[in-house]
Amino acid sequence: MRDQFCATDSVFNAVEGKRHHETLVTFDRNAHKASYLERDLLKNAVIHRAETDIPACVNDVIGGLYKLRTIHLEPGQNAQLPVSDGKKSVSARVEAQDRELIQTKAGSFKTIRYEVFVFNGVLFKKSGRLQIWLTDDARHTPVQLRARMAFPIGSITFQLEKEERS
Numbered sequence: 001m002r003d004q005f006c007a008t009d010s011v012f013n014a015v016e017g018k019r020h021h022e023t024l025v026t027f028d029r030n031a032h033k034a035s036y037l038e039r040d041l042l043k044n045a046v047i048h049r050a051e052t053d054i055p056a057c058v059n060d061v062i063g064g065l066y067k068l069r070t071i072h073l074e075p076g077q078n079a080q081l082p083v084s085d086g087k088k089s090v091s092a093r094v095e096a097q098d099r100e101l102i103q104t105k106a107g108s109f110k111t112i113r114y115e116v117f118v119f120n121g122v123l124f125k126k127s128g129r130l131q132i133w134l135t136d137d138a139r140h141t142p143v144q145l146r147a148r149m150a151f152p153i154g155s156i157t158f159q160l161e162k163e164e165r166s
Helices: 061-069
Strands: 009-016 019-028 033-040 045-053 078-084 089-104 107-117 128-135 142-149 155-159
Touching: 061 078, 061 107, 061 128, 061 142, 089 128, 089 142, 107 142
Parallel strands: none
Antiparallel strands: 009 019, 019 033, 033 045, 078 089, 089 107, 107 128, 128 142, 142 155
């Protein structure tokens, strides 16, 4: 990532059973293009290659979380974030939904719950919901992230376990 959390490139290395895939996405700000390359490392073969138009500053999904931390939305407000996975580029809607008290191993936190609309054919084809809880303070620390999927996996929840302050 560069300034304003604009994506430059990402590498995803997935080992699942007997499969070993690597996905490389390169974001070219000057050409306004994202290039996607997925390879099977065991067979030394290209599985999928794509290119898509992007704005001058686009976030990958992780960079979008960092960007969200810089935007203060009150419950009921929403914003648009440019997001790309390299195959598709979208303006994802982010909605601040409610204030909630979240309890984790790291303690109790006053948060704002956000929903990021990237599933259901927006960026990802799969049906699901992505919710993020950020502290309701100047730091906007991620406390909890939940992806609820429509297929049998159900939901995946990440929670803050400890805070390290410098």
